[in-house]
Amino acid sequence: xxxxxVKMCCESPLLRCVSQLKMCRRRAHSRKxxxxxxxxxxxxxxxxVFSSGCRRLSTKxxxxxxxxxxxxxxxxxxxxxxxxxxxxxxxxxxxxLEMTGAIAKTEKNKQVLDKLQVERERGITVxxxxxxxxxxxxxxxxxxxxxxxxxxxxxxxxxSRSISACQGxxxxxxxNQGIQAQTVxxxxxxxxxxxxxxxxxxxxxxxxxxxxxVEAQIEKVxxxxxxECIRVSAKLGTNVEKVLQAIVDRxxxxxxxxxxxxxxxxxxxxxxxxxxxxxxxxVFGGQVKKGDKIVSAHLRKTYEVNELGLLxxxxxxxxxxxxxxxxxxxxxxxxxxxxxIGDTLYSQEHPVExxxxxxPAKAMVFAGMYPMDQSExxxxxxxxxxxxxxxxxxxxxxxxSLALGAGWRLGFLGLLHMEVFNQRLEQEYNAxxxxxxxxxxxxxxxxxxxxxxEHGKEEITIVNPAQFPDRSVVSEYLEPMVLGTILxxxxxxxxxxxxxxxxxxxxxxxVYIDDQRVMMKxxxxxxxxxxxxxxxxxxxxxxxASFDYENAGYQSAPLIKMDILLNGRPVEELTTIVHRDRAYxxxxxxxxxxxxxxxxxxxxxxxxxxxxxKVIARETIKAYRKNVLAKCYGGDVTRKMKLLKKQAExxxxxxxxxxxxxxxxxxxxVLKRNEK
Numbered sequence: 001x002x003x004x005x006v007k008m009c010c011e012s013p014l015l016r017c018v019s020q021l022k023m024c025r026r027r028a029h030s031r032k033x034x035x036x037x038x039x040x041x042x043x044x045x046x047x048x049v050f051s052s053g054c055r056r057l058s059t060k061x062x063x064x065x066x067x068x069x070x071x072x073x074x075x076x077x078x079x080x081x082x083x084x085x086x087x088x089x090x091x092x093x094x095x096x097l098e099m100t101g102a103i104a105k106t107e108k109n110k111q112v113l114d115k116l117q118v119e120r121e122r123g124i125t126v127x128x129x130x131x132x133x134x135x136x137x138x139x140x141x142x143x144x145x146x147x148x149x150x151x152x153x154x155x156x157x158x159x160s161r162s163i164s165a166c167q168g169x170x171x172x173x174x175x176n177q178g179i180q181a182q183t184v185x186x187x188x189x190x191x192x193x194x195x196x197x198x199x200x201x202x203x204x205x206x207x208x209x210x211x212x213x214v215e216a217q218i219e220k221v222x223x224x225x226x227x228e229c230i231r232v233s234a235k236l237g238t239n240v241e242k243v244l245q246a247i248v249d250r251x252x253x254x255x256x257x258x259x260x261x262x263x264x265x266x267x268x269x270x271x272x273x274x275x276x277x278x279x280x281x282x283v284f285g286g287q288v289k290k291g292d293k294i295v296s297a298h299l300r301k302t303y304e305v306n307e308l309g310l311l312x313x314x315x316x317x318x319x320x321x322x323x324x325x326x327x328x329x330x331x332x333x334x335x336x337x338x339x340x341i342g343d344t345l346y347s348q349e350h351p352v353e354x355x356x357x358x359x360p361a362k363a364m365v366f367a368g369m370y371p372m373d374q375s376e377x378x379x380x381x382x383x384x385x386x387x388x389x390x391x392x393x394x395x396x397x398x399x400x401s402l403a404l405g406a407g408w409r410l411g412f413l414g415l416l417h418m419e420v421f422n423q424r425l426e427q428e429y430n431a432x433x434x435x436x437x438x439x440x441x442x443x444x445x446x447x448x449x450x451x452x453x454e455h456g457k458e459e460i461t462i463v464n465p466a467q468f469p470d471r472s473v474v475s476e477y478l479e480p481m482v483l484g485t486i487l488x489x490x491x492x493x494x495x496x497x498x499x500x501x502x503x504x505x506x507x508x509x510x511v512y513i514d515d516q517r518v519m520m521k522x523x524x525x526x527x528x529x530x531x532x533x534x535x536x537x538x539x540x541x542x543x544x545a546s547f548d549y550e551n552a553g554y555q556s557a558p559l560i561k562m563d564i565l566l567n568g569r570p571v572e573e574l575t576t577i578v579h580r581d582r583a584y585x586x587x588x589x590x591x592x593x594x595x596x597x598x599x600x601x602x603x604x605x606x607x608x609x610x611x612x613x614k615v616i617a618r619e620t621i622k623a624y625r626k627n628v629l630a631k632c633y634g635g636d637v638t639r640k641m642k643l644l645k646k647q648a649e650x651x652x653x654x655x656x657x658x659x660x661x662x663x664x665x666x667x668x669x670v671l672k673r674n675e676k
Contacts, residue, residue, distance in 0.1 A: 050085055056076055070543070071143040073324040073558070077251045078282070080162040081304035082145035082190065083172035084180035088202040092234035092243070093148045099240060100133035100144070102312045130268070130280055130326060131313035137248045145326040153195060161188055165267045165282035167324060168196035168251030170243065170520040173203045175209040175231070178481060179217045179513060181485045181548035196251045200243060201225055205233040217513050249353055250538070251675035254284075254324035260349035262286035262294070264321075264329075266613035269339040270384040273378055281345065282326045284355060293348040294331060298340045302348055335675070341392040362551060363411025364480070365396045366463040366575060367418055368436035370407030376431070377406055383429035384408065387421065394421060397462065400571055403433055411441075415530060436573040438466055440480055440526045443554055448473035465575040468561040472527070478554040480526040480581075483508070488545035490518050494539045503528035523552060525579070562587055565608040565615075566595070587617040 047603055081089045097103045133144040147162040163169070169190045173183055198290045199218050202209050215226035229244060232239040268280035288294065292305045307330040309317040321327045333339050344354040379511055388394045395411035412418040415438060425431045442462045446452050451473055459478075463470055484505070490512070497520075502508070505522040513519050524533075529549070537545050560583060565576035574594075578586045587609030594607045598621060605621040632640055 006131075019434045022538060028453070032067075043122050043217075044437075061207070066327065068318055068320055068325060070321050071139065071322070071325070073138060073322075074253045074255055075252055076143045076145070076324040077168065077247050078147075078166045078254055078324070078326055079168040079170060079247055079251050080149050080159075080166045081170045081172060082159055082163075083202075084174070084177075084182040087172045087174040087177070087183075088178070089172055090146055091188035092170070092200070092202060092232070092240070093146060094235050095237050095240045095242065095395075096133060096146060097131060097313065099237075099244065100135050102133050114317075117563075127175050129313065130311045132310040133312075134245055134325065135248070142207050142248055142323065144244070145177045148325075159186055160189055162267070163193050163195065164228040166195060166255055167197065167264060170247075170248070171197050171199045173199065173214055174219065175204045175211045175214050175307070176206045177544075178210075178214045178219055178517060181487050181547065182278050183547040184221065184485055185550065196221075196247050198243070199229045201231045203229045203230055203233050205236055205238065213514060221519075230575075240370070255567065256285050256323035258287055258323045260285035260323065262288050262292070262345075262347040263352045263355065264288065264345045265355050266339060266341060266343045266345065269341065269389055269392075271389050275330045275350055277328050277330075277334070277335075277339040277389065279339050279345075280311075280326070281321070281329050281333070283321050283323055285323050285348075285349070285352075287320055288320045288329070288345075288347075295341075295343050295348050295351070296338065297344040297346065297354040299338060301338065303333060306330045306332055327477050339389060363393075363413065363441065363463075364410055364526060364551075365412045365414055365418055365438045365440060366480075367412070367438045368399055368401065368404070368464075369406055369422075370404040370408050370434045370436075371402065372432045372434060374405045378427075379429075380431050380433065383425055384410075384432045387424060387429070390420065396436050397463075404436075404573065406611050407434075411463065412438075415433040422575065434523075437576065438530060439577065440530055441575055442468075442559065443462055443478040444469050445475045446473060447475040456567070463579075465561060466572045468559075468577055471560075476556050479557040479559060481552040481555045482524050482529070483523045483548040483552040484524050484547060484549040485528065486520045486522065486545055486547050488511070488518055488520070489516055492541040492545060493518055493520075496520070496537065496545060497564075499533075499536060499540060500524070503533060524549070525555075525557070527577075527579075539641065562616075563610050564590060565606070565610055566594075567606050568597075570610075583611060585617055587611075591617045591619040595621055600624055 025611060038406075081093060081216055083089045094103075129148050131146045131148075133146060135142045135144050141646055144165075149159045149162045152570045162586045166665050169186075171187060171190070174181060184622060187197070199222070201214055203209055204256045211229075211231050217596060218224050218229060219226045230239060230242050234240065244582060261282070264281040264283045265286040266279045266281055268483065271277055272278050288308065290308060293302055295302050307317060308319070308321050308327060309504055310317050310325075310327045315328060316326070324352070327347075344352075346352045369384075371377050373468060384396060388396055393413055394417075398406070399409040399411050400406050410418075410421070412421065418435070418438060422433065422435055444462060446455065446460050447470070451469070452458050460469075484500075486496060486500075497507070500520075500522050503524060505524045505528070507522055509518065509521040511519050511520075534547055536548055558580040559577050560580050562576050562578050563570045564576075565571070574590075576586070576590070591609050597603065598607070598619055601625065602624055604623045607621065608615045609617040629640055629643060630641070
């Protein structure tokens with residue numbers, strides 16, 4: 001066992017001198033404790049075994065490495081795939097990878113770029129992934145850098161990041177479903193960035209596919225001639241070759257020169273336990289090679305480049321990256337805060353002006369996150385730091401709670417984003433957390449000179465409902481608004497309009513994009529749609545309607561803070577901010593849900609919703625009760641009364657000193673509405 005392990009370790013591509021001997025030690029320890037002793041003996045007495053193995057590997061790496069100088073700027077195309085959720089982005093990416101030889105053709109190729117466990121379980125793309133393709137066209141070899149992006153509205157920030165590193169996009173539209181809400185949103189992201197747009201009609205092999213109708217929709221909504229659309233079946237590989245040809249012919253090459261000083265944009269990053277931060281970069285000028293000294297424009301820190309390469313889609317080391325190319329870089333960044341998304345990297349010898357990067361993500365939903373036990377706090381802090389490096393759209397600030405202890409207040413782009421983040425914490429870092437009920441960021445215009453001086457401004461943002469200021473020191477409250485786009489078959493228009501009206505939506509526009517489908521625009525308060533609006537919309541429309549929204553600023557509103565009391569004690573984690581007109585119905589619904597969610601205990605629990613000191617709704621969770629009269633077969637009634645009275649006094653005492661256990665899933669479930 002030991003000698004075979006030695007041979008395996010010596011020939012492993014992971015073995016790089018002494019640092020990799022430590023990895024072999026861990027491996028050996030897991031197999032047999034004596035294995036490390038054998039490895040150490042060989043290292044000390046026969047180092048040629050290791051060096052010969054390394055020589056063989058380095059020769060193989062040199063042979064397989066790509067000569068990046070073969071791809072001048074005019075033969076580079078950087079593009080991303082954008083679409084509504086489940087329109088076939090990842091499947092098309094699989095076919096493109098196969099046809100260019102980046103991966104072997106096999107039936108197991110299903111969503112190759114969806115690498116996260118949560119992506120495979122949910123069947124959605126969460127993280128934008130990069131892959132470099134080498135494609136031969138008319139006797140020339142081209143380097144095509146592909147970025148596969150998410151389709152759900154909560155991950156639109158990933159799309160905007162990807163667009164910043166590209167010159168063109170493939171806009172995928174399902175030939176059966178047609179244009180959906182996220183299709184419209186993604187089109188305008190690409191249009192505003194002035195990128196070349198290639199419309200691709202996917203799933204033409206389906207029985208109900210209607211490419212003619214969808215081409216008419218694209219022409220009407222996006223003003224793109226139907227002749228420019230490419231009809232494909234990503235599943236069967238039909239016409240995918242035409243897509244590759246269109247990428248070369250229609251998408252311009254990057255506007256970059258190898259003669260300029262080195263300048264690169266960090267558009268994504270992740271953390272590796274052995275190498276530190278691995279940054280995905282787009283080179284906007286010059287070149288970078290191993291051993292170069294580079295500087296971060298954000299922190300002004302200097303690093304030495306240890307490793308460079310392409311993602312094909314696995315890491316493929318190269319000696320250098322040139323202007324216009326996209327790849328990964330390892331430069332000895334050990335702290336997760338060192339690789340800022342949107343940062344500019346440049347050569348130490350030739351400082352340059354920082355690239356504009358892209359707008360930081362605006363958190364739309366906030367929730368408290370706490371460890372199950374305070375002893376787990378350091379481990380959870382490390383896990384959150386590393387995961388926020390990989391997902392920079394999450395904002396983090398420290399928070400504390402009387403009931404749950406020290407924790408954080410995290411900001412997300414939406415509820416699905418929050419659920420995926422929580423799931424990734426559990427799967428990738430084995431962290432178990434309590435997440436409080438989600439809220440949205442409100443604003444308050446202060447009227448108290450003392451508070452204005454204290455905060456240094458007249459308007460404050462409230463992300464934690466427990467810190468909601470009293471009406472006496474505020475001139476007005478403001479709530480966040482969003483402009484929502486709904487696309488639906490006209491059969492469901494009446495039901496959807498009723499739902500929007502119930503959520504305080506104001507209709508702004510309504511147009512038919514063809515003879516059967518309607519596009520409606522509504523102005524919504526964000527708080528009304530953040531929890532369960534999407535689920536209800538899908539339910540009312542039998543799954544056919546789609547929804548997307550964009551930030552529309554703030555608007556004045558009569559807001560009040562509502563506390564939830566359990567046996568007279570306020571539960572800070574369940575405090576919410578509500579519209580005055582909806583206070584009673586919201587409070588009553590929350591009390592009913594808490595009654596159903598909190599398990600019965602040995603004492604009675606009073607669940608109350610209160611505004612200031614006024615209780616507006618109440619439910620009671622009955623106590624478990626032993627039948628103390630079971631042994632009484634008759635006799636004087638006073639004996640029974642005495643037993644019942646003794647039991648009642650015990651329950652009363654228990655209620656005074658008892659703690660109510662609230663299950664962690666209650667915090668999200670309690671806000672959902674019971675609408676039909």
